[in-house]
Amino acid sequence: MEINPLEVIRSRKSSRTYTDRILEPEVKVRLLNTLSVHSTGLFGESLRLELVERQPGEERKMKFDYGYITNHHAYLLGKTKKSPDARMSYGYLMEKMVLEATRLGLSSCWMGYFDPDFFTEIHLSQDEIIPAIVIVGYAVEKQPVKERMIRIAIKASQRKSWDNLFFLGDNKAPLTPETAGQYAEVLEMTRLAPSSGNTQPWRIIREKQSDTFHFYKKVINSSYEERGMHDVDLGICMSHFEIACHHLSLLGKWEKRNPGLSAWEYKMSWTGE
Ligand SMILES: Cc1cc2nc3c(=O)[nH]c(=O)nc-3n(C[C@H](O)[C@H](O)[C@H](O)COP(=O)(O)O)c2cc1C
Structure with a gap:
């Protein structure tokens, strides 16, 4: 049964602590399919987002997760040409993927602070950027205290009136x-x-x-x-x-x-x- 997209929006929240579980093959196929269908930015320009996975527990750690985003091993990201509206268009398209991932039962967290060198498979030319990435995966059932403290510090559950x-x-x-x-x-x-x-x-x-x-x-x-x-x-x-x-x-x-x-x-x- 198709899940109402407004329910998907209501149910999404950032998760920062993941389990070792790798993406279910069926979930992965559906995510990859959506990535190939949604490849147009806000201005009709072509924009390609990708899914990158690592082995859970792989030694190489990402800088800038500050140790509070733990056990991440699957990422959505893409490169885009620098322009005044490139980041906005990237955010627009990537959020569609975030909501699709949510619909497929995955947790996620946008990351503006991340380590581009971690993604050796993405080659950036001088005029290209990766504006942000999104971690996707299966979050632990109960948020650890550390994660709850972060949410309280940034008032993550409250929105402006x-x-x-x-x-x-x-x-x-x-x-x-x-x-x-x-x-x-x-x-x-x-x-x-x-x-x-x-x-x-x-x-x-x-x-x-x-x-x-x-x-x-x-x-x-x-x-x-x-x-x-x-x-x-x-x-x-x-x-x-x-x-x-x-x-x-x-x-x-x-x-x-x-x-x-x-x-x-x-x-x-x-x-x-
Ligand atoms: C563009 C963008 C960049 C973000 N960068 C980070 C980040 O570097 N580290 C982090 O822990 N959370 C990051 N977040 C997550 C936000 O803190 C989170 O979305 C916000 O507090 C609202 O909470 P919610 O997603 O649970 O509704 C980012 C979110 C967005 C949209």
């Missing part, structure tokens, strides 16, 4: 679930998107009297911003927005058309049909 994120007409008037109408659930699904350090740098302004939504980046953390993580975050939230729209049969398309409504950095607009 609607009045901090969604606006009507300009960047001051709040957009409430009541005034959002049929887009209320879409925005709620967007609110649940993961982000680096749970910073939720996205701000959305809906045009008055139309189903057009403008997406902006508000810098919350300068070191995440310097690493380009906030742009990845923006792409992730767009993925949630689009998936919820499709599920609710709300048609529309992405385009760039800055309406000049806010000093936040304009990124993209969704125009409802």
Whole structure:
């Protein structure tokens, strides 16, 4: 039975402690199949994401997991050409994979801090980057205390309230679930998107009297911003927005058309049909 994508969004959360269990062959086939089907970024450009696996317990450790992400041995990642919107587009496409992995019963964790040298099978030319990776696998049943402490420290289970994120007409008037109408659930699904350090740098302004939504980046953390993580975050939230729209049969398309409504950095607009 097909699992409702909104339920998938609601059920996903980052896991940082994995078991030795390797990906079930059937799960792997389905994941690889989805990777080959979804290979187009936000701007229609071709973008190839891959699954890389290591033997569980393999000696070579990854730098920057700081020892608190344990037992990881399967990864989703890809390279993309450097451009102002490359990270956003990567986040958009990769989040579709994260949700597919969740649907297949896998746990995951986005990693902005990772060791690119760990992935010797991916060769980067000077104009290419791997914006972030995603660890996938089977998480331990009970989160260890260390992991729970991390979640508490970054308030990982809390999201900003609607009045901090969604606006009507300009960047001051709040957009409430009541005034959002049929887009209320879409925005709620967007609110649940993961982000680096749970910073939720996205701000959305809906045009008055139309189903057009403008997406902006508000810098919350300068070191995440310097690493380009906030742009990845923006792409992730767009993925949630689009998936919820499709599920609710709300048609529309992405385009760039800055309406000049806010000093936040304009990124993209969704125009409802
Ligand atoms: C682009 C991006 C980069 C991230 N980088 C890291 C990371 O380097 N280390 C880490 O432990 N978690 C990382 N996370 C996971 C976030 O901390 C997590 O998504 C957030 O706290 C919300 O929690 P949730 O995913 O359980 O909803 C990253 C998330 C995103 C979206």
